[in-house]
Amino acid sequence: MSSAFVDSLLSPIVARNPAEPEFIQAVREVLESLEPVVQKRKEIAKLKIIERLVEPERQLIFRVPWVDDKGEIRVNRGFRVQFNSALGPYKGGLRLHPSVNLGIIKFLGFEQVFKNALTTTPIGGGKGGSDFDPKGKSDAEVMKFCQSFMSELFRHIGSETDVPAGDIGVGGREIGYLYGQHKRLTNSFTGVLTGKGLHYGGSLARTEATGYGLVYFTTRMLEDQKTDWKGKRVVISGSGNVAIYATEKIQELDGKVVALSDSNGYILDEEGIDLAAVKRIKEEERGRIKEYLSVRPRAVYTEGCSGIWTIPCDVALPCATQNELDGKSAAILVKNHCIAVAEGANMPCTPEAVTCFQSAGVSFGPAKAANAGGVATSALEMSQNSMRLSWTFDEVDAKLHGIMDSIYTQCRDASEAYGLAGNLVAGANIAGFLRVADAMIAQGVV
Numbered sequence: 154m155s156s157a158f159v160d161s162l163l164s165p166i167v168a169r170n171p172a173e174p175e176f177i178q179a180v181r182e183v184l185e186s187l188e189p190v191v192q193k194r195k196e197i198a199k200l201k202i203i204e205r206l207v208e209p210e211r212q213l214i215f216r217v218p219w220v221d222d223k224g225e226i227r228v229n230r231g232f233r234v235q236f237n238s239a240l241g242p243y244k245g246g247l248r249l250h251p252s253v254n255l256g257i258i259k260f261l262g263f264e265q266v267f268k269n270a271l272t273t274t275p276i277g278g279g280k281g282g283s284d285f286d287p288k289g290k291s292d293a294e295v296m297k298f299c300q301s302f303m304s305e306l307f308r309h310i311g312s313e314t315d316v317p318a319g320d321i322g323v324g325g326r327e328i329g330y331l332y333g334q335h336k337r338l339t340n341s342f343t344g345v346l347t348g349k350g351l352h353y354g355g356s357l358a359r360t361e362a363t364g365y366g367l368v369y370f371t372t373r374m375l376e377d378q379k380t381d382w383k384g385k386r387v388v389i390s391g392s393g394n395v396a397i398y399a400t401e402k403i404q405e406l407d408g409k410v411v412a413l414s415d416s417n418g419y420i421l422d423e424e425g426i427d428l429a430a431v432k433r434i435k436e437e438e439r440g441r442i443k444e445y446l447s448v449r450p451r452a453v454y455t456e457g458c459s460g461i462w463t464i465p466c467d468v469a470l471p472c473a474t475q476n477e478l479d480g481k482s483a484a485i486l487v488k489n490h491c492i493a494v495a496e497g498a499n500m501p502c503t504p505e506a507v508t509c510f511q512s513a514g515v516s517f518g519p520a521k522a523a524n525a526g527g528v529a530t531s532a533l534e535m536s537q538n539s540m541r542l543s544w545t546f547d548e549v550d551a552k553l554h555g556i557m558d559s560i561y562t563q564c565r566d567a568s569e570a571y572g573l574a575g576n577l578v579a580g581a582n583i584a585g586f587l588r589v590a591d592a593m594i595a596q597g598v599v
């Protein structure tokens with residue numbers, strides 16, 4: 154979709170940010186929802202809110218040298234993009250994956266600004282990471298990398314400034330190493346990272362939060378179609394943090410998850426996924442999803458990722474990475490009578506895929522709303538750290554559930570208020586944007 158409104162705002166952004174296709178894709182998607190808002194609220198154009206929002210407040214790029222187990226010196230590139238602090242300290246994960254570059258971190262940071270706003274917790278948006286690949290590295294190598302990464306990052310973050318968390322390739326092990334190095338360098342024990350271990354300031358239910366939150370959000374989408382998870386056949390891509398805990402919650406609600414994947418291929422288990430086996434392979438042994446066949450020989454493994462969307466299902470949850478579900482895959486899901494798609498990963502559906510779902514009447518939950526449960530629970534971890542208290546699992550889970558319900562309601566109400574009823578993409582963009590824009594307007598030209 155293109156319009157004079159989008160084109161006029163986008164062309165200087167494209168010119169200023171060459172070779173950042175994912176960032177431009179994320180900006181375009183938000184701009185496409187904002188025309189009715191800018192028409193109604195004239196001060197947004199006058200105060201150049203959009204022009205200011207697309208420019209990160211600060212971008213850091215740094216060298217990360219470390220020594221591998223063979224004594225060889227390795228050099229990676231580190232990033233932290235502090236995108237917008239109108240609503241609170243910058244908040245967003247760190248991604249360790251060979252595909253990481255500035256454009257990817259900027260797309261994630263931009264999305265994070267609106268996602269964090271939707272949680273209604275007091276956090277701004279940021280993102281960071283490195284092109285370091287943790288796959289195949291020993292614990293000692295991962296620790297050395299994390300220590301070197303933090304030796305630069307510590308100057309720029311703090312519990313009142315910028316609070317990073319995990320993302321692809323960054324789980325409890327990496328957060329622990331990063332936290333230890335930060336503590337050593339600053340001589341302070343603060344809530345500077347979230348996703349911490351439970352024995353040193355972490356929150357119960359943070360590990361489960363993104364996956365569970367995704368399911369709470371999708372439950373509302375299903376309710377709008379007068380149905381629930383019972384007996385639903387579900388396909389989920391990925392087999393990391395988000396995919397595993399989405400599977401857990403769906404199984405609890407009597408849905409049947411039949412497929413999961415990793416970056417090599419996917420498994421189809423018609424009997425329903427044995428989650429204990431997946432957790433052992435992925436969380437404990439850091440193995441490949443193919444190894445699932447040794448537990449369930451009747452399951453089928455297929456090499457390559459995109460074929461997973463050819464499996465007929467009622468609900469599809471892409472939970473691996475950006476642009477993993479394209480227009481062609483979306484058309485197959487539609488043909489197979491899929492009724493709901495919600496994004497667990499960030500921007501996993503291409504614009505063509507989103508258009509295909511929306512025009513076919515498939516209920517579609519965008520990432521910045523549907524996967525906001527992780528960062529919402531990170532904000533709850535920050536609250537507990539500030540109070541020096543810990544809530545129980547059930548208390549945190551209940552707050553998470555309430556936040557996801559509120560996000561759904563905000564998206565639905567905003568889409569209706571701007572004449573776009575049923576379009577949760579527009580609803581999420583508008584509701585998130587307005588919270589940030591109002592705070593920016595109140596704070597003047599900064």
Ligand code: NDP
Pocket residue numbers: 319320321322323363390391392393394395396414415416417458472473474475477497498499524525527528
């Ligand atoms: P993990 O690292 O735990 O798992 C990522 C999964 O996706 C793995 O199965 C991985 O396979 C697969 N994957 C990664 N890159 C690719 C690729 N290029 N092609 C195909 N598969 C790939 O990450 P998370 O589960 O934490 O994150 C998944 C997604 O959810 C990301 O988009 C992330 O930004 C988003 N997200 C995560 C949140 C969180 O709290 N963790 C919060 C909100 C969003 P392999 O093991 O082979 O690499």
